[in-house]
Amino acid sequence: MWTSLNDSLCELGESPFWHPHERALYWLDIPGRAVLRTRGETGSATVERWHLPTEPGCMAPAARGGLVIALRDGIYRAHEWGGAMTLLARVDHDVRTMRFNDGKCDPLGRFWAGTINEAKDRASAALYCLDARDGTPRLERMAEGVTTANGLAFAPDAHTVYWADTPAHRVNAWDWEPEANQLSRARVFRQFEPKAAGSPYQGRPDGATVDAEGHYWAAMFEGGQLLRFSPAGEQVAALPVPAQCPTMPCFGGDDLRTLFVTSARRGRPAQEVERLPASGHVIAMRTEVSGLPVHFFQE
Secondary structure, eight states: OOEEOTTOOOSBEEEEEEETTTTEEEEEETTTTEEEEEESSSSOSOOEEEEOSSOOOEEEEBTTSSEEEEOSSEEEEESSTTOOEEEEEEOOSOTTTEEEEEEEEOTTSOEEEEEEETTOSSOOEEEEEEEOTTSSOEEEEEEEEESBEEEEEEOTTSOEEEEEETTTTEEEEEEEETTTTEEEEEEEEEEOOOOOTTSOOOOEEEEEEEBTTSOEEEEEETTTEEEEEOTTSOEEEEEEOSSSOEEEEEEETTTTOEEEEEEBOTTOOHHHHHHOTTTTSOEEEEOSSOBOOOOOBOO
16 A cells, blocks of 8 residues: 655655665655655655755765765765765766756666756767766766666666666666676667557656566656566566656665655646645555665765
8 A cells, every 4th residue: 555755745756765874765856956855664754855956866875974966967975964065077968958867876886877868859868877986986978879868777686787768668778797887788678668549558667676586666657657577577567656657666664675656746737636646745655575775875
């Protein structure tokens, strides 16, 4: 049974993660330009909001405290909640139409973040990896050729990387050698049907996570569901959610068996929001399967 977290309403919620040391859920409101967090799993705790200068696309906790956050023009480091942000790496793209979007840290502590072409007129978005483990941040372009970078996730054995292009209705996968940080054997992990008049619509792949069994969970934007896929790309479950536009799932709680899902309200029809009042909120439910702990940024 799904429950909504109190006071969690966002225009477009994204990038949730469970912070095990703080026992807190973090997430973003991209157009609202805010980081949000609440402690505990029931939604009874107060939600804190930290307002930012530009739209945040994604973030991750840092091992030394605070956060690493990808804003419109680059990747920044904040050492404490609400604190000053230091630029780690800037990307040379047109900030009028491009910004950072989905991302997270890999098991070795590097921060990966993809971009989005908001004009949606060409596949000019890319995937970047920021390595700051030796104290000198280095940004590497890992993949390209998409319009909206989404669905980034790492398999539990750290040898597969997943990455989605939302408008293309496609999730890609690579073999990955984590120490050398090399991607190979690019392939389509799952291709979804586009929206068509008179046909059922599953939605398009937005944010994602991987559970402890190695299954990939995709939030299906406009599909009102999460889909779970085996490592072979076979759909093994469909989980309806009380929002037409779920944006990203994550596992949390002390046992990593609480499934949290962010969602969107911005731009949705009034009739839809009236029918699905959880739209834009963080929703949660208990699951049989557990997730993986969040990876911390290392520097």
